Amino acid sequence: MDLDLTEEEHAFREEARTWLRSNLPTEARPPEGQAMRDFDLAWQRTLYDGGWAGINWPVEFGGRGLSDIQQMIWYEEFARAEPPFTLNNSCTFVANNHGGPTLIVNGTDEQKAEHLPRILRGEVVWCQGFSEPGAGSDLAGLSTKAEIDGDELVVTGQKTWTSYAHVADLQELLVRTDPTAPKHKGITWVICDMRSPGIEIREIRTMSHVTDFCEVFYDEVRIPLANVVGGLNNGWRTAMSTLSFERGTGFMADQVELAATVERLIGEARERTDASGRPLIRDEELARRLATARAEVSALRAMTLAGISRTARTGMPGAEGSMIRLFHGELHQRVYQLALDIIGPEALRLTPVDGEGVWTGPYLQSFAYTIGGGTTDIQRNIVGERVLGLPRA
Amino acid sequence: MYLLPTDEQDEIVATVRSQLEADFDLHALAARDGAPSVVDRDLWRRCAELGWFGLGLEESLGGVGYGLVEEALLFAELGSHATPGPFLATVLGARLAAEAGASDVAAAVVGGESVVALAEPEGDRLRVTDHGDADLLLVVGDDGAALVSSDGLEFRTEPSLDVHVPLATVDAAAARAAAPVAQLADAGALLLRGTVLISAELAGIATATAEQSTQYAKDREQFGVPVGSFQAVKHRCADMAVRAEAATSTVRHAALAVRDGLAEAPFHAHAARAVAGDAAVANAHVNVQNHGGIGFTWEHTAHRYVTRAQVLVRTLGDRTGHLGALLEQPAPQ
Numbered sequence: 135m136d137l138d139l140t141e142e143e144h145a146f147r148e149e150a151r152t153w154l155r156s157n158l159p160t161e162a163r164p165p166e167g168q169a170m171r172d173f174d175l176a177w178q179r180t181l182y183d184g185g186w187a188g189i190n191w192p193v194e195f196g197g198r199g200l201s202d203i204q205q206m207i208w209y210e211e212f213a214r215a216e217p218p219f220t221l222n223n224s225c226t227f228v229a230n231n232h233g234g235p236t237l238i239v240n241g242t243d244e245q246k247a248e249h250l251p252r253i254l255r256g257e258v259v260w261c262q263g264f265s266e267p268g269a270g271s272d273l274a275g276l277s278t279k280a281e282i283d284g285d286e287l288v289v290t291g292q293k294t295w296t297s298y299a300h301v302a303d304l305q306e307l308l309v310r311t312d313p314t315a316p317k318h319k320g321i322t323w324v325i326c327d328m329r330s331p332g333i334e335i336r337e338i339r340t341m342s343h344v345t346d347f348c349e350v351f352y353d354e355v356r357i358p359l360a361n362v363v364g365g366l367n368n369g370w371r372t373a374m375s376t377l378s379f380e381r382g383t384g385f386m387a388d389q390v391e392l393a394a395t396v397e398r399l400i401g402e403a404r405e406r407t408d409a410s411g412r413p414l415i416r417d418e419e420l421a422r423r424l425a426t427a428r429a430e431v432s433a434l435r436a437m438t439l440a441g442i443s444r445t446a447r448t449g450m451p452g453a454e455g456s457m458i459r460l461f462h463g464e465l466h467q468r469v470y471q472l473a474l475d476i477i478g479p480e481a482l483r484l485t486p487v488d489g490e491g492v493w494t495g496p497y498l499q500s501f502a503y504t505i506g507g508g509t510t511d512i513q514r515n516i517v518g519e520r521v522l523g524l525p526r527a
Numbered sequence: 528m529y530l531l532p533t534d535e536q537d538e539i540v541a542t543v544r545s546q547l548e549a550d551f552d553l554h555a556l557a558a559r560d561g562a563p564s565v566v567d568r569d570l571w572r573r574c575a576e577l578g579w580f581g582l583g584l585e586e587s588l589g590g591v592g593y594g595l596v597e598e599a600l601l602f603a604e605l606g607s608h609a610t611p612g613p614f615l616a617t618v619l620g621a622r623l624a625a626e627a628g629a630s631d632v633a634a635a636v637v638g639g640e641s642v643v644a645l646a647e648p649e650g651d652r653l654r655v656t657d658h659g660d661a662d663l664l665l666v667v668g669d670d671g672a673a674l675v676s677s678d679g680l681e682f683r684t685e686p687s688l689d690v691h692v693p694l695a696t697v698d699a700a701a702a703r704a705a706a707p708v709a710q711l712a713d714a715g716a717l718l719l720r721g722t723v724l725i726s727a728e729l730a731g732i733a734t735a736t737a738e739q740s741t742q743y744a745k746d747r748e749q750f751g752v753p754v755g756s757f758q759a760v761k762h763r764c765a766d767m768a769v770r771a772e773a774a775t776s777t778v779r780h781a782a783l784a785v786r787d788g789l790a791e792a793p794f795h796a797h798a799a800r801a802v803a804g805d806a807a808v809a810n811a812h813v814n815v816q817n818h819g820g821i822g823f824t825w826e827h828t829a830h831r832y833v834t835r836a837q838v839l840v841r842t843l844g845d846r847t848g849h850l851g852a853l854l855e856q857p858a859p860q
Contacts, residue, residue: 135536135596137528137783203528397858415854425850429777429801432794432859436776440530447531457769511758517768518761522741525756 139207146204150211153184162489163219166345171259171301174224178256187254188234195238195250202386202442209390216394216490221387223488225298225346229253229260231384233306236323236376240364249304249325261302263293263326263350264373271512273308274317274370278352280309280324282359287311287324289332289355295506299335299348302328306376307357312367321369323376325361332356342487342498378451380459380507388503389438389462393431396469400424403476414476423472430465437461453520460513463503470497530779532600539582539593540600546577547608553828556611560690564659565611568642571660575639580617583720588625589634595720599727599782603775606731606807606839609831611691613657615728615842616645619721620665620674626717629709632674636663643674645842652696656838658682659693666702667843672717673710675702689834719796721843723782726799729839730774733806736814736832737767743818763813770806777802791860797853804846807836 139147157180164170181187190205191197198204212221222231234253237246252258269276278291289309299305305326312320328335332355338347364372403414403424414420437458445451473493474481485492487499504510518524532540550570559565574580583598584590598618605614617636620643624633635641644661646653648668655664663674680697687694711717741764744755754760781799784792811832815822822829840846 135529135532135779135783137780137787137789139528143528400854400858421854422847422850425854426801426805428853429798429850430773432780432798433773433777433802436530436780437773439528439780440772440776443529443531446529454772457772460765461769461773511762514762514765515758517765518755522764522768524741524744524761524764525753527756527758 139203143201143204143207146200147207147211150186150208151214153186154211154215157184158215158217160218162486163223165486165488168301170346171225171298174226175256175259177224178226178230178254180256182255187256188230188250191234191238191250191254195246196254202445206386206390206438206442209387212387213391213394218490219488220391222385225259225261225301226253226256227384228262228298228302228306229258229304231380232262232376233260233304233325235379236306236372237363239375240323240372242363244360245325245363258304259298259302260304260306261296261299261328261348263296263299263305263307265295266292267294271509273373274321276308276310276321278307278309279313280311280322280357282311283356285359287322287357287359287362289326289352289357292349292351294338294349296335296348296350298346299328299350300337300346304328305350306363308369308373311369315367318370320367321373322366323363323369323372324357325363326355326357330355330357340499341501342495343484344487344499375450377508378453378455384507385459385462386438388466389431389434389458392462392466392469393435395473396424396427396431399469399473399476400428402473406476406478420472420476423475427465427469427472430461431469434458434462434465453516456508456513456516457521459507460510460517463510463513466503467500470500473497530776530783536597536600539597540604542577543579543601543604544607546574547604547610551608551610553609553831554826556691557825559611561687561693562659563684563693564657565691565693566660568639568660571612571642572639574612575637579614580621580639581637583618584622584625584633584637588622589630589637590621590625595723595786596779596782598720599723599778602724602727603731603734603778606728606835607735609691609732609735609828609835613642613644613661615721615724616643616657616665618724619645619672619717620663622720623665623672623711623714623717624674624709627709627711629674632663632708644677646697646702647843648699649696651699652683653699653702655682655695655697656687656692656842658684658695658697663708664697664702666707667714667718667721671710671712672714673703673707675705675707689831689838691831692835692838718843719785719793722796722800722849723778723785725839725842726774726778726781726796726803729800729803729807729836730771730778732832732836732839733767733771733774733803733810736807736810736829737764737771739829740764740767740810740814740817760817763817767810767813770810774799774803774806791856794853794856794859797849797856800844800849801846801853804836804840804849807832808840811836 188197193199280287280289307326311322332353334351337345485495487495578591581590586592621636644657646655646664646666682695684695777799781795784795
């Protein structure tokens with residue numbers, strides 16, 4: 135056990151800090167549409183040109199081949215630089231944290247060569263096609279069907295909760311290729327071109343006023359069999375590796391940012407006063423909640439470090455990632471609930487979900503943190519069954 | 528940065544664990560419930576021979592030469608086994624004596640010859656835990672810390688919430704009247720170590736209760752199936768595991784920060800104390816619930832974790848105090 139950074143890691147931190155100082159965008163992220171897509175891809179391209187894309191991706195796929203610790207250091211430096219946007223609130227999230235890592239582990243050489251460089255260079259937006267109206271927590275119960283016709287799959291059905299589908303080029307799509315097999319055995323993970331004929335996308339407005347949450351309809355959409363990743367009817371395994379990346383390091387950026395958010399909130403409580411002119415930080419209840427939040431984000435960082443250590447030992451993120459995800463999701467919500475109790479009448483004023491000094495938009499958005507990527511109920515099942523070995527119902 | 532124990536550290540933990548299972552079985556120790564001294568001198572000396580009391584003390588000061596991290600691993604095991612005995616006062620007392628230059632006193636404490644009890648201010652008296660067999664009191668206060676002889680002091684014993692942590696009070700002025708056998712004017716560093724060790728013990732309670740509940744949920748059958756297959760029970764076990772993981776990771780991080788003398792060491796120590804304290808109390812409570820009727824019996828060990836957690840979260844400061852101290856720290860850089 136040690137907290138030491140190697141000389142290389144120290145140098146990496148300095149390098150990141152210096153680079154961010156002169157390359158971080160100062161303008162706000164456009165909230166929607168093509169302008170948002172352009173902004174997110176331009177930032178990804180800037181990262182790539184600066185050597186900050188795919189920090190922990192293998193060198194052979196265009197990454198820097200560095201450690202998860204260095205990836206975390208990068209997130210810490212990004213948060214420290216007080217950026218005008220949050221890192222994970224980007225239409226590049228799925229490509230960087232799902233599609234890319236899944237291809238690295240499960241993709242063919244051709245698939246890797248075609249997609250990984252484009253992801254890193256910011257040339258492509260990926261979205262996720264997992265959930266369906268009838269298959270949410272019971273993901274394996276999905277019914278979007280794909281029939282083999284020559285060297286193509288013909289897909290008909292519906293996906294939902296597909297963030298950024300309306301601006302995406304590609305989709306990681308789960309389809310049922312064998313309706314006669316047990317439900318986990320007949321699923322295939324395939325890359326779908328979002329411009330294919332037969333695809334219709336409808337935007338869904340969320341409680342946080344964002345419209346990039348979409349549903350996607352497929353009417354005999356033809357996808358080359360060459361786009362199958364991890365083998366026909368082996369999609370459940372492929373999907374589980376996708377989700378293990380998300381539950382492993384995918385949310386590290388959010389977790390690091392949350393620590394900065396709590397410090398910002400403590401600053402607010404020192405500056406703001408109650409009706410009698412007393413600083414809010416002197417309020418016993420608020421002080422206790424702020425201190426608890428500080429302790430808990432510090433726990434979150436320690437858990438993240440322990441998780442990185444475990445991954446370094448075993449090579450793959452384990453089911454323990456669900457513990458971090460669960461802890462983080464609920465803590466994230468508590469922090470923004472606390473924020474509303476501190477900002478006084480500003481709590482009545484709507485802000486965007488992202489940007490400088492915003493609180494109410496992120497508060498509304500925080501409800502996604504215990505739902506997306508598997509609800510907290512599902513995360514608890516995973517912890518119970520796969521970490522603790524409790525029997526399934 | 529690496530937050531998992533090394534092979535050598537794992538070995539220390541395994542040795543401690545097997546010793547605790549052999550010598551500190553809670554069912555056997557039930558015979559000592561309410562006794563003024565739960566651990567007898569022979570057993571205490573055996574612990575000393577294993578090097579537990581000087582585990583984190585530098586060799587130049589008569590210790591084994593490991594550090595706070597290994598000491599914290601020991602204390603996590605003590606917590607896991609709800610181990611009785613004045614371990615905290617002993618380990619801190621040995622360090623105080625050694626650092627104050629009283630090497631013979633340190634040697635006697637490390638060797639298990641001199642038993643130390645913890646004494647904390649409570650009004651105009653000192654609240655003493657494990658006074659029964661104590662030769663020395665480790666008196667902590669705002670004005671530093673001192674080891675004083677227990678000779679001639681009149682202990683007023685009281686029924687203790689935790690029957691394995693004997694409780695008494697003693698007149699503060701009387702305890703402070705005689706010259707201390709060793710003292711430190713500034714006990715900040717010592718108490719920071721104490722904070723880490725108590726946090727480790729609390730994390731151990733959180734871990735052990737999570738494991739106890741999980742095992743029971745696998746073994747106990749109702750409606751023809753293990754109760755752990757029910758989501759209500761499974762989710763409680765999952766939450767316990769998350770709290771135990773949060774506590775354990777935070778404590779390890781804090782132990783490293785304090786060991787390395789980092790500027791943000793107090794931040795992490797107070798944070799660890801808050802997280803581990805909350806985890807221990809919550810898990811100890813839920814553990815009783817998960818066991819149903821048997822969990823409410825004296826025979827079962829679940830209640831021992833409840834009362835130990837409640838004692839520890841009130842030892843060397845309480846939750847409010849540590850949270851207040853945490854909020855006063857500058858943000859870690």
